[in-house]
Amino acid sequence: MSSATAIAPNYELIQQDGLETSLLEVSMGPHHPSTHGVFRMDVKLDGETVVDLQPVFGYLHRNHEKLAENMSYLGSMPFTDRLDYFNSMTNNWAYALAAEKLVEIEVPERADYLRVIMAELTRLVNHVSLVGFFINDLGALGTPLLYAFREREKILDLFEQASGARMMCNYFRFGGLRNDVPEGWLDRARDVVDHFPVFLDEYEQLLCENEIILSRTQGVGCLSRDLAISAGITGPMLRASGVNYDIRKVDKYSIYDRFQFRVPYTDGNVGDCYDRFMVRMLEMRESIRILKQALDGIGDGPVLGNAPKVFKPKPAEVYGRVEAPKGELGFYLIADGTPKPYRYRVRPPSLINLTVLRDMCLGQKVADAVIILGSIDIVLGEVDR
Amino acid sequence: MTTENLNAGMDLDDNTRSELERAGVIVSQVDSLYNWARGGSVWPLTFGLACCAIEMIASATSRFDISRFGSEVFRPTPRQADLMIVSGTVTKKMAPQVVRIYNQMPEPKWVIAMGACAISGGPFKQGYNVLKGIDRYIPVDVYLPGCPPRPEAVLQSLNYLQEKIRTQDIKSDPAFTKGRRQYPVPEFTGKDLEPPYNPEVWQPPANPNDKPLEKATA
Ligand code: SF4
Numbered sequence: 001m002s003s004a005t006a007i008a009p010n011y012e013l014i015q016q017d018g019l020e021t022s023l024l025e026v027s028m029g030p031h032h033p034s035t036h037g038v039f040r041m042d043v044k045l046d047g048e049t050v051v052d053l054q055p056v057f058g059y060l061h062r063n064h065e066k067l068a069e070n071m072s073y074l075g076s077m078p079f080t081d082r083l084d085y086f087n088s089m090t091n092n093w094a095y096a097l098a099a100e101k102l103v104e105i106e107v108p109e110r111a112d113y114l115r116v117i118m119a120e121l122t123r124l125v126n127h128v129s130l131v132g133f134f135i136n137d138l139g140a141l142g143t144p145l146l147y148a149f150r151e152r153e154k155i156l157d158l159f160e161q162a163s164g165a166r167m168m169c170n171y172f173r174f175g176g177l178r179n180d181v182p183e184g185w186l187d188r189a190r191d192v193v194d195h196f197p198v199f200l201d202e203y204e205q206l207l208c209e210n211e212i213i214l215s216r217t218q219g220v221g222c223l224s225r226d227l228a229i230s231a232g233i234t235g236p237m238l239r240a241s242g243v244n245y246d247i248r249k250v251d252k253y254s255i256y257d258r259f260q261f262r263v264p265y266t267d268g269n270v271g272d273c274y275d276r277f278m279v280r281m282l283e284m285r286e287s288i289r290i291l292k293q294a295l296d297g298i299g300d301g302p303v304l305g306n307a308p309k310v311f312k313p314k315p316a317e318v319y320g321r322v323e324a325p326k327g328e329l330g331f332y333l334i335a336d337g338t339p340k341p342y343r344y345r346v347r348p349p350s351l352i353n354l355t356v357l358r359d360m361c362l363g364q365k366v367a368d369a370v371i372i373l374g375s376i377d378i379v380l381g382e383v384d385r
Numbered sequence: 386m387t388t389e390n391l392n393a394g395m396d397l398d399d400n401t402r403s404e405l406e407r408a409g410v411i412v413s414q415v416d417s418l419y420n421w422a423r424g425g426s427v428w429p430l431t432f433g434l435a436c437c438a439i440e441m442i443a444s445a446t447s448r449f450d451i452s453r454f455g456s457e458v459f460r461p462t463p464r465q466a467d468l469m470i471v472s473g474t475v476t477k478k479m480a481p482q483v484v485r486i487y488n489q490m491p492e493p494k495w496v497i498a499m500g501a502c503a504i505s506g507g508p509f510k511q512g513y514n515v516l517k518g519i520d521r522y523i524p525v526d527v528y529l530p531g532c533p534p535r536p537e538a539v540l541q542s543l544n545y546l547q548e549k550i551r552t553q554d555i556k557s558d559p560a561f562t563k564g565r566r567q568y569p570v571p572e573f574t575g576k577d578l579e580p581p582y583n584p585e586v587w588q589p590p591a592n593p594n595d596k597p598l599e600k601a602t603a
Contacts, residue, residue: 082435
């Protein structure tokens with residue numbers, strides 16, 4: 001085998017039962033059907049087993065933070081839409097929450113209810129599409145994704161009726177919402193919410209006990225409770241590793257203390273891809289519960305508080321965070337008394353959840369690395385910003 | 386598609402043609418037959434860059450159903466694809482890969498620049514890391530504005546592309562005369578892309594203030 005060493009001096013040779021192999025380096029991405037955008041993994045393989053993995057990102061770095069520091073506070077609201085482009089509503093909310101702390105605007109009650117409704121609908125959109133993409137990564141090309149997108153369209157229609165855009169809603173304002181929902185919207189929303197469990201039943205029946213899904217995801221990409229906590233993982237991924245932590249319950253921001261809902265989490269013994277998948281399935285049920293309560297409890301009233309015409313906060317530092325579908329999404333703002341933020345920082349859940357990718361992939365097969373990445377649920381707009 | 390499209394540009398009077406059709410014979414030019422087949426089976430590349438990619442996927446799902454126009458076969462490898470939908474923000478780190486993927490696609494190949502970002506940098510144009518339009522490096526056939534464009538718009542851009550394909554002439558089409566088009570891959574030099582644009586496909590727009598001055602001096 002000396003010839004092999006001569007060809008590739010950097011390759012480590014592994015001896016096993018008298019046979020030698022050399023490591024294979026594969027660059028997966030940035031153009032790869034399963035990397036969920038422009039993400040690259042430099043994988044070192046021994047046969048099919050991942051022995052090293054280096055995530056490479058920055059292919060979608062769009063200067064979000066720098067742009068925001070050069071425009072008015074409200075001006076960066078539409079840019080937050082494009083962070084995690086599945087969940088524009090929760091991005092808006094996190095930013096609005098941070099900015100509202102700067103000047104202490106009261107949000108009217110109806111606006112709070114609508115915010116909760118929009119955020120929970122967003123969670124449905126995110127989780128349902130994620131499950132579709134995840135199953136797609138497993139090899140079930142198309143069908144689950146088509147089901148998921150069918151439901152997604154119904155919710156996007158609601159967003160469009162309310163805000164005028166399907167994906168980039170730009171609907172939240174400091175102190176409320178841009179406009180009230182049109183007439184009959186709440187009934188249509190109720191209709192969608194009432195029919196969603198029917199679809200979920202079907203989806204669960206198809207997927208949750210599916211033999212192939214069980215054998216491909218169980219015991220794959222385990223994330224221990226301790227590692228999850230020390231790496232700062234949040235969202236469904238943390239809960240799948242057995243930590244009961246949901247910012248909706250911890251912070252009780254907005255009016256989340258008024259709703260009855262449970263936080264699904266596991267006992268933390270496994271924390272594999274299947275757990276992450278199931279936590280999301282269960283979370284959708286809870287979102288529906290919140291939505292039903294919110295749609296029943298919503299009253300009349302204004303949707304925009306008395307926000308100042310010129311947003312010029314006094315020097316201060318604030319951090320506003322929400323439980324976005326992917327985890328804790330936070331905005332850290334430093335105001336210096338001008339109409340522009342001095343520092344504008346995003347804490348993207350996708351990026352921080354991605355940091356444990358290597359730990360989860362080591363020792364797994366290369367085909368499983370794709371699933372593990374899918375189960376983290378990243379969006380590159382948010383990772384790179 | 387009807388036989389009308391097949392007979393485009395033929396010097397055959399209608400009577401003869403319908404008589405032939407009744408006998409089960411369709412007379413057509415090679416060009417129109419070929420373009421009809423090519424336009425009806427444009428295979429796009431599974432190539433998502435940013436937010437617009439989600440709407441591109443949505444256009445392939447059941448509600449919008451791009452397969453009505455023969456383009457449901459999304460290929461992950463550039464070697465099997467005809468159409469590259471540049472769906473999203475092209476950053477300076479990504480631009481070389483985009484050009485490289487374009488170079489790998491076999492002829493005939495087309496490009497749709499989807500979304501404001503791919504056309505001109507869109508909302509992120511001010512950014513230091515965003516390419517101000519992918520047409521600086523590769524020729525774009527259809528520009529599809531929007532942020533993001535609706536899935537219906539994706540379908541319409543595909544229709545425009547099909548219209549364009551129908552007018553192509555085998556004898557003069559670069560796909561057949563020149564072989565596979567390949568463009569130099571730009572390189573990121575730490576500050577900017579080198580070269581900043583490919584003069585073969587893109588020239589900076591002339592400054593309207595320049596012309597009268599030149600005339601005045603001449
Ligand atoms: S055009 Fe808009 S939606 Fe499309 S990639 Fe750019 S920012 Fe995203």
